Amino acid sequence: MKQDKAFVKEITPQSEDFSRWYIDAIKKAELMDYTPVRGCIVFKPDGFELWERIQAAMDKRFKETGHRNAYFPMLIPESFFQKEKEHIEGFNPELPWVTEAGGEPLEEKLALRPTSETIIGHMYSQWIQSYRDLPVLINQWANVFRWEKRTMPFLRTSEFLWQEGHTAHATEEEAREETMQMLEIYREVVEQELAIPVWKGQKTPSERFAGAIDTYSIEAMMKDGKAVQAGTSHYLGENFARGFEIKFLDRDNQFKYVHTTSWGSSTRLIGAMIMVHGDDRGLAFPPRMAPTQVVMIPVGPMKLREQVMTAFDPLFDALKAAGVRVRADLREETPGWKFNEWEMRGVPIRLEIGPRDVENGQVILARRDTGEKVTVPIAGAAEAVTKLLEEIQQNMYDKAVAFRDEHSHLEIDTLEQLHAHIAACESDKKPSGWVLAGWCGEDECEAKVKEETKFTSRNIPFDPPVEKKTCITCGAEAKHTVWFARAY
Template sequence: MAKPILTSQDTDFPQWYQDVVAKAELAENGPARGTIVIRPYGYRIWELLQQILDERIKATGHENAYFPLFIPMSFLEREADHVEGFSPELAVVTHGGGKELGEPLVVRPTSETVINHTFSRWIQSHRDLPVLINQWANVVRWELRPRLFLRTTEFLWQEGHTAHATSEEAQEETLKMLGVYRDVVRESLAIAALTGEKSPAERFAGADRTFTVEGMMRDGKALQMGTSHDLGQNFAKAFDIVFAAEDGSEHHVWQTSWGVSTRLVGAVIMAHGDDFGLRLPPAIAPYQVVVMPLGGDDAQSTVEAAMQLVRDLEAAGHRVKLDDRLHVGFGRRAVDWELKGVPVRVEIGPRDLESGTAVVVRRDTREKASVELERLIQTIGERLVEIQQALLDETEAQRLTRTSLISDLDEFKSTIAAEPGLYVAGWCGSASCEEAFGDGTGASIRCIDPFEELPGSEPRCLACDNLASHQAVIAKAY
């Protein structure tokens, strides 16, 4: 076996992450600090995820549209919390066409302002509601501590923006889209994430309430994977989005926004990868199966058998790669595909052919099995289903194992340093207690009152011992 080509996860998880992103050819740094070049293999993962999500977004009644990259600075200033929250991250264009601009333009950090400006012209009557729009786009947020996929100055995402006649409808929409994210993360990314509300300190700038999908990575840290915001009437008032009700009375609309980004690719890497590389869930794997004919005296017939197998697997609806690099050593080729996380590898050698079999290797468990050629297509199909489920089960088990109830602040602080994970505690709701959780630990409240069942927390606040008003899930996070 070749020597490991990645830093081991136990030695240095962040270094492992950097190694695997580079060596699996997912992405690299762009020339401007904080920017990302997404390489074809990484981009394909994003594309597959995007297709799945786009279908779900359309199936829930939303339509795609596109809004401008540049936003007048004055638009951001209309919603006080919004501009305050985003100011430190803004990229601002002051010159265009060789001249100083009359008004600076912001490169969108998110599109509430420009979209709501447009909504104010689209919406007049209750008959115009609801408006259900999604945009696939790039956004820019100046990033001081960039990390490929997780935090980059420019990233790709979708942002949904909706307008409704009532507060109840907007609340329902906020939770509906949170549910879509949770399901896609669970079913396609095979990550058993938690969902719940963000504390006021972690809320989106300009929202009344923010809900989040929080995944746990293999080092026990949390990663925010998507958010859904109930915007109330904050932007409607800032942009004067008013509709006439049936009785002729005028009202501001109620709104939501929600988004997930290329960060999800980072989540897949960190939730499933091991010391041998990526382990991709079949649903979003660029290649679900790689077929490797072995060289030797009878290379011709193994290559032909491999090509036939590729055609049969493609006909069965799988994404397949033929690796016929016979000039490259077998071990090296196997290591390459493990690194790239291809769920199933099929090895066909002359001796296998003689006995009418092929070797099927699962990437998740690295188990090898000899399978009769007649049963190969069916077996591979079954393996893919099993792997998708097994990866999900693993994240679920890991999350449960690494979730602890905690009721003593000092104990919490010493424990989380040694054993990163999710800590469930009571919280009184005060900002100072929230700060106390993070003080010296670097941890934060990832969500409150999660929808998933967790062990019941203490009825008293972890920091101040007053009566708790929320169950808080506290963790270190990316």
């Protein structure tokens, strides 16, 4: 098994260097490649297909809840950013600017959108006149730009792909319902389709979206214990409505500002999926997201291959007919090499079939998530595969929940204890994970945690495992119970 060893050496073990493992795994599996453009990656076909599946899962739910897609210009005039003060402060340092076009300097420079509240706010001010025009429920799939200093493939790149929903409502109540509805859709997609458990909660004021009244997020734990913000939903109040004069004549004949929301999720979900489910063998995809769900590999001596194929081909067709995303690997490489290859690429089920299996009317199903093998009759194999895929989906979610809970620390009450916890984890080379802490609500207390430990507040969970009583920094009475963690 010389190939085997060579193979394993190519991916750095997670425990040795998690970031290196991540880069090794996604490069080797050909999900992405670096480019000569600073901080921009290529989404190669296997990486892009993951995004297509995430898109389909999200888009379906957006449409079911009455949203429609539209497309707004990518270039945003500089003056638009001035109309919401916090917004420009938040995004200005990260903007790339077009200053010349068609051989001439522009009169007003144009930003590459970091998000589209401004241009969409401007258009809404022209489209909305009356309560009859409300609500406006629009989503956009688009590329956006944030010129980040430090980048990480999928998780943080200068250009990325996302969806941004932008809605306008007659009342605060309705806008707040929308904000929560979309957060719940994110939770559902990420938990049910990507098999990633998340905490729904509210961002602290210091972590709010630039220009929002309230920001809510779903937060997920990676296998190195760090957090990824996997989706955000903002109640923007009248902030953008006032900046862009989005007013309507209400039923009571009064002109009023609309209440707007925005909500976004992005290609960083690809990165999260890899960091939650991958292991030292490489990637592992939950069946609902996997580009290939089952790889069929014939085994046994070549001279008996023809016999094997008489059972192989009809089974391939049967799986396809059952709606399974199946792929046959008939290349000349050894079965051992192929097993490694498809494990590394994260395929949930490997189906092995050799001459003896054909004689016995059976096949072997090998699970990527547990490594277990089961033997099933060929006759009912399609059904068995379909069932096993659902079982794997559930098991991957359950495993992620168990990992998360194991690395969630509920007993840390002071900064000293947090320091001690981090030191202990570092000496044991274990993830320091997340810490549930009380917080008095003062910005300085939150900032001090970050300053001293690099743990930042993730969110104030709606439904925390316990309620904390005292502020982790000052010891005063806690107003909120907050997840703190290092984050991507």
